[in-house]
Amino acid sequence: MNHKTLQIHSKDNVFVALQDLKAGEKITFEQKVITLKTDVPAKHKFAIGDLCKGDLIYMYGGIVGKAMVDIQSGEVLTTSNVTHEAESFGKKSGTYSWEKPDISSFENRTFQGYHRKDGQVGTGNYWLVIPMVFCENRNVDTIKEAFLDELGFAKTNPYKQLVKEMASLYQNGDSESIKNLTVNTYLDKSPAKLFENIDGIKFLNHQGGCGGIRQDSDALCTLLAGYINNPNTAGATILSLGCQNAQAPILEEKLKNINPNFQKPLIILEQQKEGTEQQLLTRAIKETFLGMAEANLETRKPAPLNKLTVGLECGGSDGFSGISANPSVGYAADLVVALGGKAILSEFPELCGVEQELINRCVTNESAEKFSNLMKAYAASAEAVGSGFDMNPSPGNIKDGLITDAMKSSGAAKKGGTSPVADVLDYGEYVKTPGLNLLCTPGNDVESTTAMAGSGANVILFTTGLGTPTGNPITPVIKVSSNHRLAEKMPDIIDVNTGFVISGERSIKEMGEEILEKIIRVASGEELTKAMILGQNDFIPWKRGVSL
Known part of the structure; x- marks a missing residue:
């Protein structure tokens, strides 16, 4: 990764801008010089070479879109010149081989949890x-x-005290002093x-x-x-x-x-x-x-890390999420799985285009077929009411570089790391199998986090590039920023900043290990997540209609 652009996979025919780039700037790539034809905002993509109408767009080594018109080398990709296109999928093929991460520094670690009679261990009570x-x-x-x-x-609601003080000032004819009040005055324990x-x-x-x-x-x-x-x-x-x-x-x-x-x-x-x-x-x-x-x-007692069940979520994603936050969370998930714990990857509309990869990672043919059937049924239900997975990206996603669902999905899937898929669960099914589990939920942040807690997650990792305060009533939600700017702008909601990957200061491995350390502290009750401090208790059951 250089300081300006990134080609994520050697097969990709687009670059990601790591900072704002101006029309006329020259980018050297494989002894060729690409002259930018347009401004390219940070997080957005531009063509490495000329693309003809109908050409496929590749990112993460897979198909993420199709050119709707001719696109010149150095031209920014937008919703005006690119449309959604995704890889097709079929039966499980090949034998998946997984290279486990080094877990030597975590093998004998524990967290302080609440031991239940059925063998589960809680991170809260x-x-x-x-x-x-x-x-x-x-x-x-x-x-x-x-x-x-x-x-x-x-x-404590500091805003209630703020309003009380404003009312008092107003009644005393001192409206001018209201401008100088700060809510910090009313924060207390x-x-x-x-x-x-x-x-x-x-x-x-x-x-x-x-x-x-x-x-x-x-x-x-x-x-x-x-x-x-x-x-x-x-x-x-x-x-x-x-x-x-x-x-x-x-x-x-x-x-x-x-x-x-x-x-x-x-x-x-x-x-x-x-x-x-x-x-x-x-x-x-x-x-x-x-x-x-x-x-x-009940009191907290030491528990091995294989008692962790980690939910993997993203919301308010941006063009850096699939490069920094999601792969870092994926590495942490791989560590948990390698230690004998469980991980849950959900949001099926945001797995569009990576189905075949996940199917091939399934341990059994039965799980592979179940995943395939759930994806097809979900897609069909969306299309039946005139929608589709291609409509999943939000205005915020698009504004910050995720212009197709396949592009968003390819990055979102990185939260699941690289481990084999141990089991596939429909909405409401409870996780029982150690390893990576796929759980059918909507892409809606709160509907998905609600479902993961209902399936047994005792901690949730939540990546974001734009910022969201989402939390859960019973499961701590650790918010992971994809970029420095968000972490600095909204420190009240961000727990971990992986912007250091974008700036080249840390590796995915280093950030993944840092995230696992954070999980251990939160699971032990040593630290509260920012969502817990804010009292963010979001709970939205999914009515099994269409919800993207």
């Missing part, structure tokens, strides 16, 4: 309060209001917790459980069962109305399917059986309090 249907959201909110302040889990060994009580409000189609309610029950079974969950309180589609017995059956020997505290209350709202809430609050007191007896 949370109590959940979950409505079976949206009708119970208000009751859940009432419990939330009752518990957070009194038990010391409430997060949260009160001491009553239950020292409980990391939080989380409330999973949602808009599902009734109406729609029965499959939606069934999928919701499966997801909620996964959250209850997640090793980061100490116990749960479930509020059911009683007449909705998402019945409590369905949830219990889903939980039994995931874990026949489930032994955590689980409180299930039905409003139509309890009587008045007061009776329901009083019982729910009392039993939840006693359940949390029981969960507070």
Whole structure:
């Protein structure tokens, strides 16, 4: 990599601009000089040689687009001259060989986690309060209001104090002083917790459980069962109305399917059986309090790194994500897999064009076929409503250099590292096989992170080039920046900066190892992620309609 441009793969017929380049600048490549015909913003691509209309565009060694018009050598690629095109895929072929990374410095390492009776180990100890249907959201909110302040889990809202001060100044006729106020004045520490060994009580409000189609309610029950079974969950309180589609017995059956020997505290209350709202809430609050007191007896103990289940996510991606952040996360995932742990790669719309590579990496023909079928079914459902994977890139993606879905996908897939695909899971299925697992989810950031936690991820790595505050109620989300500018501009949401790969100061291997060190500290409760500090508890179940 030089300081101005990068050809990612020798087969690629485009360069990535590592900094803003001006029309007329000359780039030397293989003893040839390329004169830029247009300005090329950092993160965008330009043609190495002349391309004719219909020629295929290659990046990462694969097809990522097709020229819609003739493109001159040195001309920037845009949505006006390039359209989406991707590699086709078929049956699994060949035998995949994996060269494991060096894990000698991590083999005897541990993290401090919560050991569950079923053998899982949590990186946190949370109590959940979950409505079976949206009708119970208000009751859940009432419990939330009752518990957070009194038990010391409430997060101070500095903006509330800011508004209070502004109101006071305004009433005293001093509107001018409002301009000089800063929110930092009102930042203070949260009160001491009553239950020292409980990391939080989380409330999973949602808009599902009734109406729609029965499959939606069934999928919701499966997801909620996964959250209850997640090793980061100490116990749960479930509020059911009683007449909705998402019945409590369905949830219990889903939980039994995931874990026949489930032994955590689980409180299930039905409003139509309890009587008045007061009776329901009083019982729910009392039993939840006693359940949390029981969960507070759990303490952190050393656990081997093979007890890690790491979710791999990206959001707000840019043209550097597939060069710095995603490969670095991929290396960390390879380390976890080599140590005997689990990794989860999701977002199936963002695997478009790399299907054959992943199919060939599948350990079994059954997994390869399952992945192929899920991808085809998902693509068909999108096309049936007049959409398609080609419409996945967001305006932000396009603005920062990801102009086709295949281009975005080729970089996004790097989060999965290079290890064999041990298993393929449909939405809601719980991860059980050590190694890299593919999980069918939408490309939507929160729907995907929500699903990974429901499938057992006890920590999530989330790469971003543009910045997003996304977090999760029970699983810590470690935000990884692809570039220096984002890390410097938004330090309140970024945990790790891989911009050092772009600047040439560090290697993918070095960044991957740094990310694993971060995982160990977060998993041990030694550090909070920025999303945890902000109180970012995003939870969006996927209605199995089309969501790109």
